[in-house]
Amino acid sequence: MIFLMDLQMMLLDVIYFILRNSVRVILRPRTKPIDGELVLITGSGGGLGRLFAQEFTKHGAEVVLWDVDSSSNEQTAKLVRETGGKAHTYTVDVTSREDVYRNAELVRKDLGRDVTMLVNNAGVVAGQRMLECDDELMERTMKVNCHAHFWTVKAFLPQMKAQNHGHIVTIASVLGLFSTACVEDYCASKFAAVGFHESLAHELLAEEVEGVKTTLVCPYIVDTGMFEGCKIEEVELLLPPLEPQYCVEQAMNAILIDQPLVCIPRLTYLPVLSRLLPWESNVAAYRFMGSDKCMYPFIDTKQKRLTNVPVEVA
Numbered sequence: 001m002i003f004l005m006d007l008q009m010m011l012l013d014v015i016y017f018i019l020r021n022s023v024r025v026i027l028r029p030r031t032k033p034i035d036g037e038l039v040l041i042t043g044s045g046g047g048l049g050r051l052f053a054q055e056f057t058k059h060g061a062e063v064v065l066w067d068v069d070s071s072s073n074e075q076t077a078k079l080v081r082e083t084g085g086k087a088h089t090y091t092v093d094v095t096s097r098e099d100v101y102r103n104a105e106l107v108r109k110d111l112g113r114d115v116t117m118l119v120n121n122a123g124v125v126a127g128q129r130m131l132e133c134d135d136e137l138m139e140r141t142m143k144v145n146c147h148a149h150f151w152t153v154k155a156f157l158p159q160m161k162a163q164n165h166g167h168i169v170t171i172a173s174v175l176g177l178f179s180t181a182c183v184e185d186y187c188a189s190k191f192a193a194v195g196f197h198e199s200l201a202h203e204l205l206a207e208e209v210e211g212v213k214t215t216l217v218c219p220y221i222v223d224t225g226m227f228e229g230c231k232i233e234e235v236e237l238l239l240p241p242l243e244p245q246y247c248v249e250q251a252m253n254a255i256l257i258d259q260p261l262v263c264i265p266r267l268t269y270l271p272v273l274s275r276l277l278p279w280e281s282n283v284a285a286y287r288f289m290g291s292d293k294c295m296y297p298f299i300d301t302k303q304k305r306l307t308n309v310p311v312e313v314a
């Protein structure tokens, strides 16, 4: 009897959340205030990381900027300060556990307070055919895109849990939910980041740490240069590469309503469902759309950059 009642409750919950999330697409829930939050962003020296720093600043948060490249990171801080924001820069290689833990301590000592929001954004891609790629380059992708999340979360989650207040944001990718050819290192690292993030989210909920929220962000191709050349002509009208600013605004909307997962754009939720189809059906659809070979021009562009051959800009 108790089992049947639990089952009924669970089914009602499932239906309630499907309906609630559908309504939320049209009627956006109230966003949470984040003024006064201390937000740490990795990979803040450029691309999406820099834009996240500016967006969090707009919302009144103070930002801690971590990047391997100090000069591009200083540039981000300058942009934040020009708009009246508070930014603190640290030169950190997130693949190094020691570097992460030492700098986490330093942040705590320098600022006298705990980081309340962590945005794991730093990311790299080898951009070479696996069989031609140096082992170290493939290993680096795993270390930046996945292992680094272990170290940063271990460094900052304990204080969030102690305060029952915080937010862990993972910038993964749609390539952490479905795959394509010739980006084996990247897909492996992003699938791993998604697995890590979701397991952590389950752990916090199972332990009833209600005050620490999680958001998994899975964008499609974004025009930051990271995947320069990657395109699928067959679907370009329907799915053009995302403007970085649009991508960050969509991610911010999700973060500010404590949304657990966001795929940007929404259309990319569809290929996730295709995992239920037979593998061969997916292959046929990939061939039809040209998404099986979409990384070829990206790999060519990257190769030309490595060998200093001029690259034509479309």
Ligand SMILES: NC(=O)C1=CN([C@@H]2O[C@H](COP(=O)(O)OP(=O)(O)OC[C@H]3O[C@@H](n4cnc5c(N)ncnc54)[C@H](OP(=O)(O)O)[C@@H]3O)[C@@H](O)[C@H]2O)C=CC1
Pocket: 042, 043, 044, 045, 046, 047, 048, 049, 066, 067, 068, 069, 072, 092, 093, 094, 095, 120, 121, 122, 123, 124, 144, 171, 172, 173, 174, 218, 219, 220, 221, 222, 223, 224, 225, 226, 227
């Ligand atoms: N661009 C895209 O199409 C998409 C990107 N994403 C994800 O979004 C995130 C941001 O990407 P995007 O802004 O495009 O990429 P960028 O290359 O523009 O920015 C990544 C930043 O991370 C920094 N970084 C790299 N390695 C380290 C490290 N070991 N320690 C600290 N910082 C490091 C880079 O520094 P440096 O420049 O000095 O190497 C750079 O400033 C990544 O996780 C990426 O995988 C997801 C979907 C699509």
Ligand SMILES: CC1=C(/C=C/C(C)=C/C=C/C(C)=C/C=O)C(C)(C)CCC1
Pocket: 172, 173, 174, 175, 178, 179, 180, 219, 220, 221, 222, 227, 230, 232, 235, 239, 268, 271, 286, 289, 291, 292, 294
């Ligand atoms: C495979 C595939 C697609 C292509 C997806 C691509 C090419 C995504 C690239 C994402 C990148 C570069 C993410 C970076 O993090 C479509 C057209 C959605 C249709 C369904 C199957």
